[in-house]
Amino acid sequence: MTRYDLIVIGAGPAGLSAAAEAAGAGLRVAVFDENAKPGGQLFKQIHKFFGAKEHKAKIRGVKIGAELLAEAEKRGAEVFLNSPVAGLYKEREILVRRGEGVGHYKGDAIIVATGAQENMPAFAGWTLPGVMGAGAAQTLMHLHRVKPGKRVLMLGSGNVGLVVGFQLRQAGCELAAVLDAAPRIGGYGVHAAKLARTGVPFYLSHSIVRAWGTDKVTGVVAGEVDGGWNFIPGREKQFEVDTVCIAAGLAPATQLLKMAGCAMRAAGADWLPVCSAVGETSLPGVYAAGDVSGIEEASSAMIEGRLAGGAAARKLGFIGPDEYEERRQVLLAALASLREGMFAPQKRGQISAQTDEGIDLSQTLLRKGYLEEGEVGKYPGVKPAAGIHPVIECTQNIPCNPCRDACPQGCIKVTGGIAALPEYDDRAGCAGCGLCVAVCPGQAIFLLNEDAGDGLAEVTAPYEFLPLPQKGELGAALARSGEKLCPAEVVRVKLAPAFDRTALVTFRVPRDFAMRARFWQKEAAA
Amino acid sequence: MSSERTRDFGRYVAAADDDVIICRCEEVAKGEIRRAVRDGLFTVHEVRRLLRCGMGLCQGNTCARLVRGIIARELGVAADSLVEATGRAPARPLEMRVFAREQGL
Ligand SMILES: Cc1cc2nc3c(=O)[nH]c(=O)nc-3n(C[C@H](O)[C@H](O)[C@H](O)COP(=O)(O)OP(=O)(O)OC[C@H]3O[C@@H](n4cnc5c(N)ncnc54)[C@H](O)[C@@H]3O)c2cc1C
Ligand code: SF4
Ligand code: SF4
Numbered sequence: 001m002t003r004y005d006l007i008v009i010g011a012g013p014a015g016l017s018a019a020a021e022a023a024g025a026g027l028r029v030a031v032f033d034e035n036a037k038p039g040g041q042l043f044k045q046i047h048k049f050f051g052a053k054e055h056k057a058k059i060r061g062v063k064i065g066a067e068l069l070a071e072a073e074k075r076g077a078e079v080f081l082n083s084p085v086a087g088l089y090k091e092r093e094i095l096v097r098r099g100e101g102v103g104h105y106k107g108d109a110i111i112v113a114t115g116a117q118e119n120m121p122a123f124a125g126w127t128l129p130g131v132m133g134a135g136a137a138q139t140l141m142h143l144h145r146v147k148p149g150k151r152v153l154m155l156g157s158g159n160v161g162l163v164v165g166f167q168l169r170q171a172g173c174e175l176a177a178v179l180d181a182a183p184r185i186g187g188y189g190v191h192a193a194k195l196a197r198t199g200v201p202f203y204l205s206h207s208i209v210r211a212w213g214t215d216k217v218t219g220v221v222a223g224e225v226d227g228g229w230n231f232i233p234g235r236e237k238q239f240e241v242d243t244v245c246i247a248a249g250l251a252p253a254t255q256l257l258k259m260a261g262c263a264m265r266a267a268g269a270d271w272l273p274v275c276s277a278v279g280e281t282s283l284p285g286v287y288a289a290g291d292v293s294g295i296e297e298a299s300s301a302m303i304e305g306r307l308a309g310g311a312a313a314r315k316l317g318f319i320g321p322d323e324y325e326e327r328r329q330v331l332l333a334a335l336a337s338l339r340e341g342m343f344a345p346q347k348r349g350q351i352s353a354q355t356d357e358g359i360d361l362s363q364t365l366l367r368k369g370y371l372e373e374g375e376v377g378k379y380p381g382v383k384p385a386a387g388i389h390p391v392i393e394c395t396q397n398i399p400c401n402p403c404r405d406a407c408p409q410g411c412i413k414v415t416g417g418i419a420a421l422p423e424y425d426d427r428a429g430c431a432g433c434g435l436c437v438a439v440c441p442g443q444a445i446f447l448l449n450e451d452a453g454d455g456l457a458e459v460t461a462p463y464e465f466l467p468l469p470q471k472g473e474l475g476a477a478l479a480r481s482g483e484k485l486c487p488a489e490v491v492r493v494k495l496a497p498a499f500d501r502t503a504l505v506t507f508r509v510p511r512d513f514a515m516r517a518r519f520w521q522k523e524a525a526a
Numbered sequence: 527m528s529s530e531r532t533r534d535f536g537r538y539v540a541a542a543d544d545d546v547i548i549c550r551c552e553e554v555a556k557g558e559i560r561r562a563v564r565d566g567l568f569t570v571h572e573v574r575r576l577l578r579c580g581m582g583l584c585q586g587n588t589c590a591r592l593v594r595g596i597i598a599r600e601l602g603v604a605a606d607s608l609v610e611a612t613g614r615a616p617a618r619p620l621e622m623r624v625f626a627r628e629q630g631l
Contacts, residue, residue, distance in 0.1 A: 034618060087615030097620055101627035117587050122556065127547050251591055258613030266606035269591065 007107030012040020014290025015113035021309030034084035039065025125211030149243025156247030159187035190442025196369035199482030341419030438499035457514035538564035551582020
């Protein structure tokens, strides 16, 4: 039996943050993870994250994972990979598979940061090969570099469905549609808009009736559902697809906590561990942090991890009460700021009609995934201006503000809380540097120059597909809905280290299309 | 509620989707679970012991929530009123040969 001051189960954002925090306070820390790669969900998240600077906004998830691992190891935490924890017992003992045997380890404190597992709906044919969790599709693409299929149907329009849907497009898969049984898109409007403008249709109030195929999926029958989620007869649609991705939510992976005897409470369809504000469960010295204590985000998981790591350090006497309390308050404040906005966990299930600023939310965005041309001007990020200027199509209160920090000219304001809508301040004078366009994790910012000569306008849009277009290449300009508007020539392709691999593609369209064209598509695919 | 053994929830009536597999590890179909409830097994626990759903390789990681939902619907109660199955080691599949090889005791 090996002893540690702290044992952390799970090397995701929560676990690695907990380990870094505790090891920094001087605890001897071991982290066990069943995967071959550390980072939990993060090692699959190739997209830029929301939040503020202290939440690592605008950094890609994979990179956040690598940074956390480096921090934890530098501070002396030992990270054991390929080490599934099979048991958590009283007296804070764990049973771990190590190679071809099992080992027993004991911690004076234990932090369970095992994350979540994907929910599966059971429709006829759901066990056919080709039906997979969205997380599995991500693992195939980003870990094993395998395309999950040629033509995919996504079930679920929460952020996971939207993000993985976009990544499937990036990997070169066709996305037949995104379905959701709910009448509104569940994830961020900016994530939905990213997909819609590439031509992906959304079917809300729709679910899968059955998937068919002999050896693997070859098609799906979807149907419209009523308010009680019952199929409406005669409202079926067929999709010919070879892959079905399920993004129907996540459930906390609480098995170890239950096994240890932690008190659990019912919360909607799930059972969650009863925890204090710093994550301590009903068993003294056993903590839960991250998705396992309630599904949220990596950004919140990292803070919860640090809170639990700090609490363990305090409990074992590695830090004094004042130092602990000061740090705790900082972390709790950072957590509270992440829980602002219309998607906050405490607002789940509520429907708002307006933004905090009192502007009507776009219903088209909620149902079809894009803003109507006529409504864009209602939002504070969109103002007509002469010369080059940003158009910020970010219209829901989400906890995010890197656009503000990116602008060297101070053109973008996010005032009155992190979830406020970004506002374009037309007095500041945009220099056209494009930083705001590149950092925006929602890809919601465009640069417009409505007078590029010859009755043409130049639209600059973020672009994350390969191969990149070439200067002079002729393609098609697509509208927010993905509708093809007109031929469009690329006049510039910009990449800079500060853009972190988001290219800025500038294309020319007739001036009338300046406020409509939002995506440039290669001709071959058009 | 679910402990009222005498309460009559009505007989099992076959449904069109009864043959949909719910627990893929142990190949338990929806109809078997529905029938078990109508036969008087009102908890996740009891159903699991009779049918082995959730006792396979993945230890219920995929089906636990589905099984709970089906039982709740048969009983006409909210899913969160049904206590989850007990968590037991091994929480991850371990071959007996590995399990038996204790290291560094
Ligand atoms: C597609 C997608 C996109 C997302 N995008 C964002 C985003 O843009 N911004 C954001 O903030 N969040 C995002 N999230 C959410 C975020 O990834 C999760 O909230 C976060 O990873 C939770 O962190 P965690 O440490 O609690 O769990 P995880 O990251 O799930 O890590 C848990 C770890 O524990 C390990 N583990 C579990 N059980 C055991 C065991 N028995 N033995 C050993 N190891 C075990 C797992 O292998 C895993 O490595 C996204 C999630 C998905 C799926
Ligand atoms: S392009 Fe540059 S100067 Fe203009 S708003 Fe964006 S960040 Fe500011
Ligand atoms: S516009 Fe600003 S606040 Fe909105 S998603 Fe982009 S970076 Fe975040």
